Amino acid sequence: MWTITTDKDWDWLRRHYEWVRDMEEVPQDPVHHAEGNVAIHTRMVLTALQQLGGYKQLPAQDQEMLWAAALLHDVEKRSTTVHETDGSISSKGHSKKGTQTARQILYTQIPTPFLMREQMVQLVRYHGMPIWAIERRDLARVIIETSVMVDTSMLALLARADALGRVCNDQTDLLYRIDLFEALCQEYDCWGQPKAFQTPHARFHYFNKTDSDPGFVPFDNFSATVVMLSGLPGAGKDRYVQQHYKDWPVINLDDIRRKNKIAPTDKSGNGTVVQLAKEQAREYLRKKQHFVWNATNITRQMRAQLVELFVAYKAYVKLVYVEVPYATLHRQNKDREAMVPGKAVDKLVSKLEVPAPWEAHEVIYYIKE
Template identity: 30%
Template sequence: MCNNTSHRHLGKTISSNRTPPHTHTLHTQPRRTRHIYHKGHKPMHALIEQLQQDEPLTFTQGVQHFSDRCPMLLDLQHTEQDPIWHAEGNVAIHTSMVIDATETLLEESSIKRTDEQRLALRLAALFHDIAKPVTTRTEEKDGRMCVLAPKHAKRGRSYLAYRLASLLQPTTYLEVLQLVAHHHAPIQLPIRNKQAPAYHKIARKVDTRSLYMLSMADMLGRTCDDQQTQIDYVHFFQLECENYGYWEPYNPQKDWSGLLEQLTAYPIITQERILMESIWEYERGLYFHPEEAIARSYDKQKECAEVYIMCGPSGSGKSTWIEANHKGKKIISLDRLRELHTGKRADQKHNAHVLHDARESFKQCLRDKQAVIWDATNLRFDFRNVLFDIARQYGAHVTLVVACPRLKTLHKRNKKRTHPIKRSALDRQINSFQWPDLDEAHRMIFIDEKGECLDDTRTRFFPHQAKAPTK
């Protein structure tokens, strides 16, 4: 095993055996003992302020201050890992080592991070494996029984979405979610021998330097025979990012200035639709250089309908946003259609008829080039993707409006709604939520529970066209 080794990182030596003092206590606790972490005296917001001032984070602090919001932190100590890939022990031990490695990187690395970036990186280290308790399973692979946790990174992002909402600045909040979701990319891209389009795609979604540091900490915070090989992959990720020009913050003007200049005479929704579809085609490997997008864009330069797809559980602020932004748009509400069919908004018995009528009305709006809002929870990718595919068949521009409410607020607001749902139904909505990927629409608007804008992806490509976030 690779105990007691050290690794050269950007001119600094970083030890990989930074096992925290409390590791052995965690490892030997009985499974149902959940009180080993005593509540600290410092409120959670005070800890956030402390971290923003560049105070180091420890795993014990993280559990003490975040376990009320994120109770799965308490289950990390009971979640086993594969002994070949994680000989250090359970997920709590690994997470503690990753946090220590992150602190060392922040202290010693030549990569400079702002206070908010350092905060995001620390929290991403704490939460990077948060969903392993609900995804870990044992199955046979390569002739042996392995402990696996498939899709735990993106499952973790969805779990955190409503639990970290309002706690952080919007950019920091979204950065933590993206770092958690993509922390395997610096290993996967080199292993799969990916080329420039794949690095463009990851750079568009998350800061590659912070992602590199998180992945490096993830490799340093473990005990395994091939640790140095994994570290070499992360180093190679950095080299490829530098080689393709994606080590610096993503700048669409660098690759897409030619196409953007060609589109200036068109309405913003046409510009945005063509740009994003050109980006997706490039990232799928349909052409080798962004400049080729100019020739491919001519058949897309036509008038298009505007589609707004709402995403969020009941009581999350969707209706508030619609009320402020519905002018000139047809609203297709599944709740209202259920009420017309059954007399009750919550009656799911005739969902097939409701969906049929809703989709036919949706398609008619697309044919008529009429702006339309699809008002439903749309919590899962497959539900959203059906609508997106239909809209793209008609050449429409699609905006996904994603509500980011606080978990506690959802239950409070549900009790006060005109049409409340059962608490169990709301819990099912929350647990089934899949955080949207940035490729699910031409534009994404993130809103808080008051319907106010937290972030708008349009600002990244058309900074003078988008409405500024309200926070």
């Protein structure tokens, strides 16, 4: 069974992990956290979590995952906490930044099975959602998106422990908001399970078209299929293409760089590479020809721009995310003809955003643990 640590004593944690020690230096606003710094809050959250009936009923592996997520949930308050001009203390964006840090820790420092890691990462990302969801104008979409990304029943347990593990005057209101979140998840048929869509195209349409209905099923009228790879340098994307699409034309950004003698570290040159690749893609799309787009595509913004281009030509987009263990990644990168410097690979690791299930018509996770 995976565990972030077998020794859950706080003194052991702070001795072994710098990011745990950092919590002791991060203040919190006394209005919402009169208990003190982030370390005090985190310890209270861990205690509250273990006392919850719902937590005690979970399988042992799920308990370990949820405990680890609770330990990590405020990890990036250290980099986002600021003293406002009105005297208050805020940490805007700590959940989003904590997502990247949690993934980096669980990939590079504490090797974690992919599905478990991503569940914990998304628990960190969405841990405040049960409290703030009811204030969103697009409430239904927020609830449904959350359910696709993370187990909402586990998320509610984390949020409840987060609310109980603090000293504040509005604790009753926080717990009431979490109760409403649970009720809404049940109403939208996504309590403890992702929202079900009738077809992959229906899911893609819902998340990529404003004011769409989750029950709407669009007509599948695709002209061609585009297979878009996503993965860090050395993950094995070229090998995947050879194994599964060796007879398809491939747009490979590394090949374009080599052909035009452009280094991977040349930022202006990379823009030229992408433009050349897009022109080639348009030629295939106009001919309604299947093809593979082979590049790192590690950020959601980068992938979204490409998906938008492909969909404009009525293509069916299959997004394939490829991953290998961290040590294997560096070893395979060194063996590549277009090797990327190790420090550059680690920088990309820190920016990695694993594709969400709704980013394309079909999303495949090709993982070698």
